[in-house]
Amino acid sequence: MYDKCVSYLASRGVTIHDIAQCVLFLQKDYHPELNEAICEKVIKEVLHKREVQHAVITGICLDIAAEQNKLADEQLTDILKIDSPLYGIDEVLAYGICNLYGSIALTNYGYIDRCKPGIIRQLNAHRKQCNTFLDDIVGAIAAAAAGKLAHSL
Ligand code: MG
16 A cells, blocks of 8 residues: 555656655754655655545546546536635545644644645646645655654654
8 A cells, every 4th residue: 555655646647756845845844854764764654644645646547537537526627627726625634644643743734735845836737637635745755754753852
């Protein structure tokens, strides 16, 4: 399941390196000694958790289904394709990841969702691919890793 998540993320243009850059963005001011290798290690630990894997696969498969017009509902397809700001279920799925890592993960997710650093901004600007769930999943994985780091360093 872990390998499947990593390859799903890669197939949608997201690497662990990209997520590590987001974790550095979130934590560098608090832990100047933090480096990419440490971030990648923690991200991999987050991605080994079953609930996280389920959220990653669910979100990405919904993005793909919308893109391919394979969802059962046309209106939902349109909502996902235009990434309607009033939809909000993409954020709810992301909370599912953050909630596993406590309040620091949750507040970091809110922050990263507002700032949209690096890969998150690129995903948001994408025109050909539906990233409605993916940008939040990536933000949540980074925020979860930041939460986990905050408690371990
Ligand atoms: Mg979204």
